[in-house]
Amino acid sequence: NAGVTQTPKFQVLKTGQSMTLQCAQDMNHNSMYWYRQDPGMGLRLIYYSASEGTTDKGEVPNGYNVSRLNKREFSLRLESAAPSQTSVYFCASSRTGNYGYTFGSGTRLTVV
Amino acid sequence: LAKTTQPISMDSYEGQEVNITCSHNNIATNDYITWYQQFPSQGPRFIIQGYKTKVTNEVASLFIPADRKSSTLSLPRVSLSDTAVYYCLADQGGKLIFGQGTELSVKP
Secondary structure, three states: OOOOEEOOOOOEOOOEEEEEEEEEEOOOOOOOEEEOOOOOOOEEEEEEEOOOOOOOOOOOOOOEEEEEEOOEEEEEOOOOOOHHOOEEEEEEEEEEOOOEEEEOEEEEEEEO | OOOOOOOEEEEEEOOOOOOOOEOOOOOOOOOOOEEEEOOOOOOOOEEEEEOOOEEOOOOOOEEEEOOOOOEEEEEEEOOOOEEEEEEEEEEOOOOOOOOOOEEEEEEE
């Protein structure tokens, strides 16, 4: 089982460039999430989608946009990358209710 | 969402039992206590979840007293591979807010 798949695994961007981080899950989960993790810190929620067709802001949404393309896919877009967005980005999914999250392996993004 | 508080770091030795306590004074009636484990360069992994009393699985045990204001994750006979960050969260079935977690270091 693939679980949650994130692409790419690594990316280097120049300041001002744009890119989209892709996330797909094959567990038929309703909810999907995007987190960022900075060195030595816990995860911070950027955006989430409780169900197909809905998205909501998390703790740190500024500078990001998301698209819940269908039930399987949830993408995160950086329109104009900044060095402060250098981080590891994790996508996660869950069933409806408190059944725990399944996380992807992360995308390590560096903005220079 | 209920705020959780846990020690920033803990040290242990191989073969010992490790207990990590989490405080959640403002836990809501419909919150479940959930623990995740994160290894370096990996996403967090669900370990265990409980509502009240004791839950045990093949990885850990979770103890939650009747007042539910705290919980304890118990890892029996830890090994070097248990070195990781452990997060305690209140889970209502929606978005999860992670704290800094407890960095557990297991030494030979």
